[in-house]
Amino acid sequence: MTGTVLLILRALLAVLLYAFLGWALVTLWRDLRRQAELQAARQVRPIQLSFEGLEHGVSFAQMEVIIGRSNHCDILLEDKTVSARHARLAYHHGQWWLDDLASTNGTFLNGEPVSTAVVLTQGDQIRCGQVMGQVGME
Secondary structure (H helix, E strand, C coil): CHHHHHHHHHHHHHHHHHHHHHHHHHHHHHHHHHHHHHHHHCCCCCEEEEECCCCCCEEECCCEEEEECCCCCCEECCCCCCCCCCEEEEEECCEEEEEECCCCCCEEECCEECCCCEECCCCCEEEECCEEEEEEEC
16 A cells, blocks of 8 residues: 555656646746847947038947947047047936037037936937037937
């Protein structure tokens, strides 16, 4: 009798173990799907920038865009009033934000000086030093 009970307990333990493994795999699969959906929803909305001195507007779909006079910047503005790393555009919380990078001649949004990060909208005017630019959203 004890041999039969022991066999039943072993079979029950094996079933419970496989049930636990199945539950763990289903939970991991659901979590991966949810993460993929969140990542897909977090895609960057492209921004178009046109500055004086640039032949045509430039469109970006990356998380961060650096404006400045340095060759390492995403938007190169060859003007003496523009700092090497003048301003940063960053995409987070579903919006584009403009921030001054401690530039010498300042960054302005619609004529107002930028001291902290501010949200950009369609048609905003950006001024880096003495170079004017226009924001366009796609």
